[in-house]
Amino acid sequence: MRRAGLFGRRGAGAPDAGTPRRASGAAAGDLAGDAHGAPSRAAHGPRFGGTADITSGKGPRGGPGSQGAGSIDVDGVSVTIDGTGILHDVSLQAHPGMLLALVGPNGAGKSTLLTVIAGDQAVDSGTVRVAGHPLASWSIKQLARERSVLLQQTSVAFPFTVTQVVEMGRAPWIGTPFEADDEAAVAEALDLTDLHSLTERHVPSLSGGERARAALARVLAQRTRILLLDEPTAALDIGHQEDVLRIARAQADLGDTVVVVLHDLGLAAAFADRVCLLENGRVVADGTPTEVFDAELLSAVYRHPLEVLTHPVNGTLLILPVRSARGPSSEENP
Amino acid sequence: MAGLALGVRRSILFAGLSLALVVVAVISAASGQLAVPPAEVLGSILHAMGLDIGPAPSDANAEAALWLIRFPRIALAVLVGAALAAAGMLMQAIFGNPLAEPGVVGVSSGAALGGAATIVFGWTFFGSWTIAVAAFVTGLAATALVYAMSRANGKTEVVTLVLTGIAVNAVTSAGLALLMFIGDTQAREEIVFWQLGSLNGAMWADVAVVLPVVIVGVLVSILLARRLDLLSLGERSARHLGLNVEALRIGTIVLVALLVGAAVAFTGIIAFVGLVIPHLMRMIIGPAHLPLLIASTLGGALLLLTADLVARTAVPFADLPIGMLTSLVGGPFFFWLLRRTRARSGGWA
Numbered sequence: 001m002r003r004a005g006l007f008g009r010r011g012a013g014a015p016d017a018g019t020p021r022r023a024s025g026a027a028a029g030d031l032a033g034d035a036h037g038a039p040s041r042a043a044h045g046p047r048f049g050g051t052a053d054i055t056s057g058k059g060p061r062g063g064p065g066s067q068g069a070g071s072i073d074v075d076g077v078s079v080t081i082d083g084t085g086i087l088h089d090v091s092l093q094a095h096p097g098m099l100l101a102l103v104g105p106n107g108a109g110k111s112t113l114l115t116v117i118a119g120d121q122a123v124d125s126g127t128v129r130v131a132g133h134p135l136a137s138w139s140i141k142q143l144a145r146e147r148s149v150l151l152q153q154t155s156v157a158f159p160f161t162v163t164q165v166v167e168m169g170r171a172p173w174i175g176t177p178f179e180a181d182d183e184a185a186v187a188e189a190l191d192l193t194d195l196h197s198l199t200e201r202h203v204p205s206l207s208g209g210e211r212a213r214a215a216l217a218r219v220l221a222q223r224t225r226i227l228l229l230d231e232p233t234a235a236l237d238i239g240h241q242e243d244v245l246r247i248a249r250a251q252a253d254l255g256d257t258v259v260v261v262l263h264d265l266g267l268a269a270a271f272a273d274r275v276c277l278l279e280n281g282r283v284v285a286d287g288t289p290t291e292v293f294d295a296e297l298l299s300a301v302y303r304h305p306l307e308v309l310t311h312p313v314n315g316t317l318l319i320l321p322v323r324s325a326r327g328p329s330s331e332e333n334p
Numbered sequence: 335m336a337g338l339a340l341g342v343r344r345s346i347l348f349a350g351l352s353l354a355l356v357v358v359a360v361i362s363a364a365s366g367q368l369a370v371p372p373a374e375v376l377g378s379i380l381h382a383m384g385l386d387i388g389p390a391p392s393d394a395n396a397e398a399a400l401w402l403i404r405f406p407r408i409a410l411a412v413l414v415g416a417a418l419a420a421a422g423m424l425m426q427a428i429f430g431n432p433l434a435e436p437g438v439v440g441v442s443s444g445a446a447l448g449g450a451a452t453i454v455f456g457w458t459f460f461g462s463w464t465i466a467v468a469a470f471v472t473g474l475a476a477t478a479l480v481y482a483m484s485r486a487n488g489k490t491e492v493v494t495l496v497l498t499g500i501a502v503n504a505v506t507s508a509g510l511a512l513l514m515f516i517g518d519t520q521a522r523e524e525i526v527f528w529q530l531g532s533l534n535g536a537m538w539a540d541v542a543v544v545l546p547v548v549i550v551g552v553l554v555s556i557l558l559a560r561r562l563d564l565l566s567l568g569e570r571s572a573r574h575l576g577l578n579v580e581a582l583r584i585g586t587i588v589l590v591a592l593l594v595g596a597a598v599a600f601t602g603i604i605a606f607v608g609l610v611i612p613h614l615m616r617m618i619i620g621p622a623h624l625p626l627l628i629a630s631t632l633g634g635a636l637l638l639l640t641a642d643l644v645a646r647t648a649v650p651f652a653d654l655p656i657g658m659l660t661s662l663v664g665g666p667f668f669f670w671l672l673r674r675t676r677a678r679s680g681g682w683a
Contacts, residue, residue, distance in 0.1 A: 120570060144576030157430035157566040158621030168564055172576040218567075222575070 068132030070096035070146075070225035070257045072117055077126035079112060079281075086112045087281045089126070094259055094274070096225065099252040101268035102261045104278035105302050110261045111152065113278065114230050117259060118149045130226065144172035147226035152234060152261075154215040159202035162195055162214045169221030181223070189221035192247050194240075208235040216244060220251075227251055229260040233267065245271040269293055269317035277301060293317050344625050347618055351632035355412070358636060362411075362643045363404045367651070370396045410536040411642045412635040413544045414597040415607060419634020420552055421593040422608020423627055427562040428481070428586045429490045432613060433671060436594045437605025437664075439484075439495060440502030444476020445469040445591070445598040447509045450525045454517040466543050470595030476502055477587050477594075489568075492675055528602035531657020533642050540600040547596035551589055552631055558582065558589075559624035566621065604657045606664020607634050613671065 072094040079087040087109045094100040102110040115121040116128060119135045128135045131146055138146070148169070156165060166189055170182045190196055193213045198206065203214055212235045219227065229248060233241040241264070249271045252258045262268045268275050269289040277285040277292050279301045285292040295308045298319065305322035338346070363375045370378075370391055377388030378400055391397050418436065425434040425441070436442045448468035451457070460467050484490045484498040510529065514522050527534075561582050564572040569579050597604070615629040638656070645654040 118574065120573070140573060140578050141576040144574060147574075149571070149574040151568075151570060154571065155568060157568075158432070158616065160563070160566060160621050164563075164620075164622060165567070168567060168575065171560070171564055174560075 068129075070255070071129075071131055072226060072257060072259065073127075073129040073132070074113070074117065075127050075129070077113075077116060077123045077128060079109075079116060079121060080124050081112075081121075085281055087116070087123075090278075090281070090283055091126075092276050092283065092286060094257050096255050096257050097252055098274055099249055099258045099260065099272050100274045100276060101272035102259065102276050102278060103263070103265060103268050107280075108278040109281040110278055111230055112281075114149075114228050114259065114261055118147065118228050119143055141172060144222070144224075145176075146224055147228060148219040148222035148224045150215055150219045150227075150229045150232050152230040154211065156203040156211075159204055161200050161202055162206070162217070163190070163199045165203050165214055166190060166195075166217045166221050169218040172222060172224075178223075185221045185223050189217040192220055192250075193217040194243065209237060209240055212236055213240065213244075216247070220247070225255075226257045227259070229258065231261050231263060233262065233264065241267065265293065265298070265319040266317070269319065289317055293319055340620060344619050344629075347615070347629055348625075348632065351629065351636055355632060355636045355639065358639050358643065359408050359412070362408055362639060362646075363400060365643060365647050366399070366404065368393065368395060368399050370400060375400065406538045406541050407533050407536040407642065408639065409541045410544060410600060411533050411639045413541065413548045414533070414601050414604065415634040415636070415638025416631040417544070417548045417551065417593040417597040417634070418604060418607040418638070419611040419630040420548075420555055420608075420627060421590045421597070422634075423612040423623070423630045424555060424562075424586050424590050424593075425477075425608065426612060427565055427623060428583055429484070429495065430566060430568070431490045431492060431495055432616070433492055433495060433609070433668070433675060434490070435606065435609035435668075436590065437603060437607075437661075438609060438668065439480045439499035440506055441473055441476045441480065441590065441594050442598055442603045442605060443503055443506035443510070444479075445473030445595045446528065446603050447476075447506050447513075448472030448595075449528065449599050449602075450510055450513045453524050453528075454513045454521045462539055463543055466547070466596055466599040469599040470591055473595040473598065474588065474591035476506065477591050481583075481587060492672070496672075527655070529657075530655030531602040531604040531660070532653065532655050533601055533645075534653045536600065544596045544600060547592055551593045551596075552627070554585075554589055555627050556624065558586065559627050562586070562623040563621075602657060604638070604660050606660050606668065607637055609671070610664055610667050611637055613667075 072092075074090060074092045077087055077090045078085065090109070090113060092100070102113060104110050112121060116123055117130075119128075119130075119138065130138065130143070135143075160168075163186065166186050167182070169189065170179070170185060173179050173182070190199060193216050195210075195213055195217055198210060198214075201210075203211060206214065212232065216229075216232060219229070227248065232244050232248070236244060245260075245267050248258045248260055252273070260272075262272075272289060274287065275285070275289050275292040276283055277297070284301060285294075285297060293308050295306055298306045298308070307320055307322050309318040309320065310316075311318055360372050360375050364370050364372045370393065371389075374389050374391045374396065377390050378397060380387045381390055382401075391400065421441075422435045425436060425439070426432050428434075446469070448471055449465050451472075452465045452468045457464050457468065480495075480498050480502055483501075484495045486494065510525065514525050517525065561572075561577055564575050564577045565579070565582065567575070573579050611633040612626065612630045615626055615633055619625050619629055638660075641656050641659050645656045645659055648654060
């Protein structure tokens with residue numbers, strides 16, 4: 001029932017009210033079942049069991065469907081761009097079921113690290129393995145069936161509708177048995193991102209937040225084991241920020257591997273299992289939010305005094321800058 | 335999005351364009367200094383196909399006028415219009431910019447340079463294909479050059495694209511001027527008419543060269559159409575969806591050069607067809623590239639066929655240059671589009 005909670009911002013009947021335009025009756029029924037009841041894992045084809053059938057034949061050495069599926073293994077990676085060292089000897093791991101947050105000040109190398117994992121940026125040294133296989137052994141198409149990427153800035157060159165853009169997320173599965181899931185995947189993605197009322201709108205005419213959600217829906221429709229999200233909350237209001245992280249959390253709980261670059265440390269503390277703190281291209285801390293979010297360490301990394309508080313009711317960590325001018329200082333607080 | 339569903343709108347558009355194409359083709363064949371009634375035009379075609387239906391042309395010269403002059407001209411207009419519109423759409427797709435067009439950015443004049451050189455130097459390496467091959471080669475160079483120069487960070491900004499077009503057009507104009515200077519009087523005259531763009535003197539031999547190129551070009555474009563959709567998301571996102579962006583880009587550039595080279599080789603520079611038609615079609619049926627390609631191909635054929643009818647019949651005993659007509663309409667349209675794009679993006683981005 002966890003996913004039912006995602007629809008909190010809409011009426012309880014929302015998934016039915018916004019009947020997907022293209023979905024056949026059967027597909028819409030599946031969707032509603034998926035949304036209201038326990039998510040049916042089998043319906044997620046590409047991520048589970050059956051995947052090995054199509055990918056193992058083509059996948060590199062034993063195929064991404066074999067053990068290690070969904071895992072990310074970055075080992076001693078260094079990257080230099082135009083003579084400037086961006087990443088230095090970075091190592092980190094992520095595995096299915098995990099939501100890993102990459103945090104750090106501007107210019108720390110978070111986005112570059114995500115770009116490296118996505119396979120867009122060559123490394124000077126070190127290795128990146130996806131599902132146990134070095135990135136170099138993946139073809140562009142195979143990789144697209146294993147991981148999806150949401151970039152920080154997304155734009156659509158021509159006036160495609162929201163539905164058309166989300167349908168593009170199904171491109172990697174053309175010609176595979178999972179093509180049959182297209183309608184269900186698109187409808188589910190539109191549902192999760194609360195876009196049913198905007199399906200026929202042209203993407204370039206949407207607001208920044210709506211565009212960001214459409215891009216996220218496209219990524220979700222791709223239905224890959226690994227999701228790489230680069231600041232997915234940047235253009236969103238606080239309600240939709242929560243929604244996006246809840247969606248990411250739900251995907252991780254379903255067995256996906258989610259790596260997300262975040263600026264908001266509070267969001268990272270609330271939703272991530274693991275946090276990787278970067279500074280000047282180096283990993284300075286890597287662990288659970290409680291381990292990483294140490295006031296002294298954060299204050300040093302962000303070069304600004306920060307305090308870490310515990311929410312009095314739910315116990316999540318709150319990371320706030322120390323402000324003296326208008327409010328009481330931290331010393332005065334118990 | 336009021337009105338008809340997209341699928342219905344597409345069907346109506348395809349059917350309407352096809353019907354209009356047939357009607358204008360018949361009218362065009364019937365019109366001219368020697369008027370042939372439309373019924374006799376159809377009769378002549380049916381008779382040639384071995385069907386004894388309808389009236390044969392009554393005038394002794396009509397049969398010859400139709401088959402030697404008008405039909406090849408109509409065929410060439412249809413093919414060249416289709417090629418230019420398809421090439422325009424392909425360019426817009428890979429540039430991610432609705433203002434990219436073979437004429438505007440200098441691909442057409444690049445192809446013209448190769449064609450003009452063939453005339454001046456009397457090259458005949460490939461027989462009747464020589465001029466088309468030369469136009470393809472220089473057109474390809476121009477396309478690749480424009481693409482390389484106008485891209486920055488995976489995007490083509492409008493201002494860069496237009497300025498690159500000016501630069502490329504300046505260089506190719508200089509080349510054409512040099513060729514006119516070198517050439518003899520006859521070559522000069524040919525180059526001038528060709529710069530203006532004209533379907534005058536179209537022959538079946540020309541059609542025989544253009545037809546296979548356009549068929550292959552459009553068929554391959556159909557195969558690429560869905561991938562071009564992904565390119566609208568930007569290069570990186572397209573790659574994340576499993577698209578080999580480099581290969582698509584190179585393939586599309588070759589296709590553009592092929593289509594433009596074939597068109598320019600026999601009709602000279604006819605600008606703006608590739609700008610106006612895909613844009614109008616996109617307004618009617620949206621940007622999805624497969625239907626857009628089909629609609630653009632039909633629309634480009636219709637536009638050029640109609641423009642040629644006007645060029646031939648507007649002024650008695652004169653054959654106006656068709657490139658002049660399309661630019662007369664296309665120039666202001668381009669300006670309007672430029673202003674609109676600027677207003678939308680809040681600057682010259």
